[in-house]
Amino acid sequence: MGVNVKTIVINASPRKKWNTAEVMEAAQKGAESVGAETEFINLSDLVFKGCRSCLVCKQKDKTKGKCYWNDDLTSVIDKIFDADCLLIGSPIYFGEPTSEFRALLERLIFCVMSYDDGSSYFRGKVNVGIFYTMNAPRQFYEESMKDSLSSVEFLFSYLNGEIKSYPVCDTLQVGDYSKYNMGGFSQELKEKQLVLQYPKDIEEAFKIGADLSK
């Protein structure tokens, strides 16, 4: 009766059946393997925008730590605050997580951020596992992206829990490269990575999902 750990799993990719979705399904199974109650949400099913600067969450007479803008994202934000763990995955476009991931982050964190002293209004604790899937190779991620993406971890620290980021690199973007003008990539090399590295990433996602849902 409500004693289970609750884990919200979010796929912030527009694709519901590709790498990010698979990684998040593995993370979800990991969470379930330690007994967590889980819910899987595809952000692309929801109609919402980022923070609208209505500033209701900063009004003196309003209960803090709640997003007052009403759209499809509002109940997701409530569910995250009510959970013990959030597992979220986003592909990287032009060096950044998707705009939908960013819109969620704006709404989720702005309403718990105090504009009096920068502290968190959030009194609970939500562990956060962040998974990035990208075409870029691991070395490029380590050298050129990891540092900038650390600001995402800082924002999630407003949820007071443990935070882990995991990059899934050099992913297979499409099943058949010959159908697209994507001559800059080699299907052969991508498929090699799919066999040699990707299964390890899926295993790692399972482990992180389990660890953060304990």
Add this chain to the structure above:
Amino acid sequence: MVQIYLSDYMKTIVINADPKRKGTNAQLMKSAVEGAESVGAEVKYVDLYKLKLSGCRVCLICKKEGMGGKCHWRDELSPLIEEIFNSDALLIGVPLFFSHPSSHYLAFLERLIFSIVSFKTGNTFEGKVNVGLFYTVEYPIDYFEKSIRPHLKQSEDLLKMLNGNVVIHTFSNISKTERDNSSEEGINSLKLKEEQLSKDFDKIFGIAAELSK
């Protein structure tokens, strides 16, 4: 025979990428409209947050043979992307949320640029659109330029793919809280900021005019 010239005018698209339609960002962009009009450009003003749009959906139609240079996803953003590709100047004002351009701007940027990216040659866009990108920030501008701007370089560089001049300038935002602050210190600080803002209107007017020539 009567010859009809459809449009000899320069076309400038002005976008307010702030959810607030009457904030500092919008006011600055109204001044950009006037600047572009002052040199005879035909101007279209868009409040980006009025549009129902999402970021790139990775349908990948733009990567199929002969389909590049156009965003094929149909929503309220696709006609705007087409207009931008057919324009001469694009002027965008965007607020910073958590040290990042607003998520709606990022969604717009994903769609605009991904449709002209070629995974083979880099860029399929053959037109030329000048770009003015204007940040409105709440922190001191010096701090922004030193500590935050460097992280935005990659997203700024994407705008070079429109093959025109790219001018980027940062302005200081006046928030509602600052306008409502009735303490003596608050009133003085607001006065200084308003003086600066009237100079900023001139500045953005000038940049908009230059880019719309």
